[in-house]
Amino acid sequence: MSHELRNDPSLLERQQARMKWQQQKQQSFFNASDHTMQNMFSTSMPLAQTNETFTGLLSGHNGLDIVKPDPGLMEDWAGFGDHLSYGYMNQNSIMPLGADQSFVHGNSVSVSTSVTVSVSPKKRKADKGQSLEVVTEKEKKLKGCAEEGDSKITHQNSNNSDKATGDNKSSNSKGASTNTSSKDKSKVSEVQKPDYIHVRARRGQATDSHSLAERVRREKISERMKYLQDLVPGCNKITGKAGMLDEIINYVQSLQKQVEFLSMKLATVNPELDFNIDNVFAKEMFQPSTSEFQGLGCTSETPNPAYFQLNSLDQVYCGLDMGINSAEMALRRSLTAPMSIPETFMDSSCFNQILPSAMWDGDLQNLCKMEFEQGTLIPIQSHQYTGKVIN
Amino acid sequence: MYTKLSMLNFFVVGNIKMHTSSKQLKKDFIKKWVKGLEICCSSNKKMDVMERKKKIKLCADIALASAKNATTSWSNALIYNAKKDDENAILVDNLLGPESRFNSQRTAHQMITFHKRVRSKRILKKSCTVSQRMKKASPPASNLATCIAKRLVKKRTQVLKKLVPGGEAMDEYSLIKEALDYILSLRVQVDVMRSLANATEVLD
Numbered sequence: 001m002s003h004e005l006r007n008d009p010s011l012l013e014r015q016q017a018r019m020k021w022q023q024q025k026q027q028s029f030f031n032a033s034d035h036t037m038q039n040m041f042s043t044s045m046p047l048a049q050t051n052e053t054f055t056g057l058l059s060g061h062n063g064l065d066i067v068k069p070d071p072g073l074m075e076d077w078a079g080f081g082d083h084l085s086y087g088y089m090n091q092n093s094i095m096p097l098g099a100d101q102s103f104v105h106g107n108s109v110s111v112s113t114s115v116t117v118s119v120s121p122k123k124r125k126a127d128k129g130q131s132l133e134v135v136t137e138k139e140k141k142l143k144g145c146a147e148e149g150d151s152k153i154t155h156q157n158s159n160n161s162d163k164a165t166g167d168n169k170s171s172n173s174k175g176a177s178t179n180t181s182s183k184d185k186s187k188v189s190e191v192q193k194p195d196y197i198h199v200r201a202r203r204g205q206a207t208d209s210h211s212l213a214e215r216v217r218r219e220k221i222s223e224r225m226k227y228l229q230d231l232v233p234g235c236n237k238i239t240g241k242a243g244m245l246d247e248i249i250n251y252v253q254s255l256q257k258q259v260e261f262l263s264m265k266l267a268t269v270n271p272e273l274d275f276n277i278d279n280v281f282a283k284e285m286f287q288p289s290t291s292e293f294q295g296l297g298c299t300s301e302t303p304n305p306a307y308f309q310l311n312s313l314d315q316v317y318c319g320l321d322m323g324i325n326s327a328e329m330a331l332r333r334s335l336t337a338p339m340s341i342p343e344t345f346m347d348s349s350c351f352n353q354i355l356p357s358a359m360w361d362g363d364l365q366n367l368c369k370m371e372f373e374q375g376t377l378i379p380i381q382s383h384q385y386t387g388k389v390i391n
Numbered sequence: 392m393y394t395k396l397s398m399l400n401f402f403v404v405g406n407i408k409m410h411t412s413s414k415q416l417k418k419d420f421i422k423k424w425v426k427g428l429e430i431c432c433s434s435n436k437k438m439d440v441m442e443r444k445k446k447i448k449l450c451a452d453i454a455l456a457s458a459k460n461a462t463t464s465w466s467n468a469l470i471y472n473a474k475k476d477d478e479n480a481i482l483v484d485n486l487l488g489p490e491s492r493f494n495s496q497r498t499a500h501q502m503i504t505f506h507k508r509v510r511s512k513r514i515l516k517k518s519c520t521v522s523q524r525m526k527k528a529s530p531p532a533s534n535l536a537t538c539i540a541k542r543l544v545k546k547r548t549q550v551l552k553k554l555v556p557g558g559e560a561m562d563e564y565s566l567i568k569e570a571l572d573y574i575l576s577l578r579v580q581v582d583v584m585r586s587l588a589n590a591t592e593v594l595d
Contacts, residue, residue: 217564224567231574242540245547248570252554255577260444262584263451267443269591 416458416579423454424583431482449473453483455580465569466576468557471499505560 205211225244229235232251238244427450438446453473456466473483548566552558555570 221564221567224564224571228567228571228574231571240540242543242547245544245551248574249547249550249554252551252570252574252577255574255581256554258581259451259577259584260448262581262588263448264440264444265588266447266584266591267440269588 413575413579416576417583419458420451420454420579421583423458424451427451427454449479449482451580451584455576459576463569463572464561464565465556465558465573468560471502472556501560 205215222241225241228244228248229238232247235244235247238247428447431446431450452469456469459466461467470483474480548563551570552561552566555566555573558566558569561569
């Protein structure tokens with residue numbers, strides 16, 4: 001929101017911090033594999049898929065006629081997709097526009113080098129205005145291309161801000177300096193242009209500024225919808241905006257209901273809100289893991305069976321849970337005293353080593369030896385829990 | 392409670408499918424939630440089930456929203472709405488703690504400007520309806536489908552706006568963005584609560 005940005009004096013610093021973070025992320029992304037984009041979606045998307053989804057993105061825009069990319073160009077795009085994958089094309093809907101143009105004109109543009117996709121995950125909405133400036137670089141590259149009746153329109157940001165993105169203007173003016181730095185660090189070294197959004201009109205489409213702005217906005221929205229499609233289960237077959245929105249609404253409602261239900265469950269389970277660990281552990285029974293598993297299968301039922309595919313994930317870490325619980329129970333029994341397990345104990349490496357090798361016969365010595373070997377600490381003192389939070 | 396906290400951390404760390412940022416969110420959420428529950432039950436009065444449930448839910452929501460650290464608009468709106476409710480305001484303040492980055496003034500300002508905008512839009516619409524009625528004499532048949540589609544989309548955006556906290560004050564684009572983030576966080580919340588519920592159930 002523009003008003004929000006104007007009134008916030010620390011926005012520039014935050015933006016700068018974010019840009020730095022983005023660059024770091026970009027670097028790590030280039031160095032590592034594709035998993036950084038996972039922080040947007042919890043589903044993993046293998047590299048092979050990014051290619052298809054990328055072309056899907058290209059071809060899936062509402063009403064825009066796309067020239068099918070010839071296979072020769074696909075390699076470029078494959079590389080592109082690998083590096084700057086799907087998840088990063090966030091607010092940069094102009095990018096596919098530019099991509100199409102390059103296809104149309106038959107350039108095997110190494111677009112991966114020319115385009116700086118400003119990496120701004122959805123969670124940082126103030127940055128979205130900056131990503132649109134990326135287009136200026138593409139425009140430079142595309143100038144060399146022959147133009148077939150397309151008209152090039154230069155937009156003032158204010159046009160777009162009249163539509164959906166109200167904060168473009170202010171954020172762009174503020175972010176101009178940060179954008180220069182990000183662009184320098186990217187593979188393109190271009191002269192910083194003033195804050196324009198260059199939008200190219202397609203053949204046979206209206207070229208007045210309003211409709212172009214509308215189109216930009218629509219593309220951004222449709223991009224977002226695609227991300228949501230990945231998030232919301234069972235949305236792969238639905239293509240229309242209305243249907244997608246419907247699914248999103250249902251999903252959000254079901255999640256909220258689950259929260260209500262679970263908080264009710266927790267309220268009934270614990271007579272005092274105080275999750276008194278002594279009481280809990282005093283009542284435990286050491287059951288074989290299979291029966292526990294089955295028991296969990298029953299208890300994990302929620303009122304919305306439509307979203308039960310979450311349950312498979314649950315079973316996975318319910319199994320883990322039980323492993324953890326039995327570990328703790330064994331420790332507990334052998335010590336016969338409450339102990340505080342500091343968070344350092346909860347190291348995954350420690351866990352992995354303990355679980356397969358330890359025998360749950362309450363052999364304290366073995367367990368303690370293992371833990372000390374790994375350098376973690378279990379204070380073997382019988383003291384009550386105090387009111388301190390372990391941080 | 393602290394082994395529960397640590398158990399839950401175990402779940403977070405041990406679960407292969409989770410990614411780093413949602414792991415981080417989970418950890419923050421767990422910590423803040425447990426802290427908040429402590430504060431809640433420090434008052435010794437007896438509570439019935441519904442009250443307990445409300446307290447639990449409130450703690451969970453506030454914990455989730457504050458784990459976001461004022462980066463998203465829905466989290467700010469959630470905290471703001473919680474604070475507006477008089478009976479919970481003090482509790483919320485305690486839960487948030489002294490170092491919270493939530494700027495209530497900013498959210499309040501946003502709300503005010505939003506309402507102003509809505510009001511001015513209404514005035515504009517009223518002044519324009521006459522001319523619009525003249526134009527929309529007879530929509531051609533080919534546009535009928537699109538009209539219907541548009542109306543559907545509009546209705547559903549309205550519904551979504553009510554679901555996402557603070558959604559009313561957003562335009563369509565940021566609404567979808569916020570909804571995305573909100574879905575992710577809700578998932579985290581559900582996962583954590585469910586594991587805790589299962590753990591307590593098995594152990595009891």
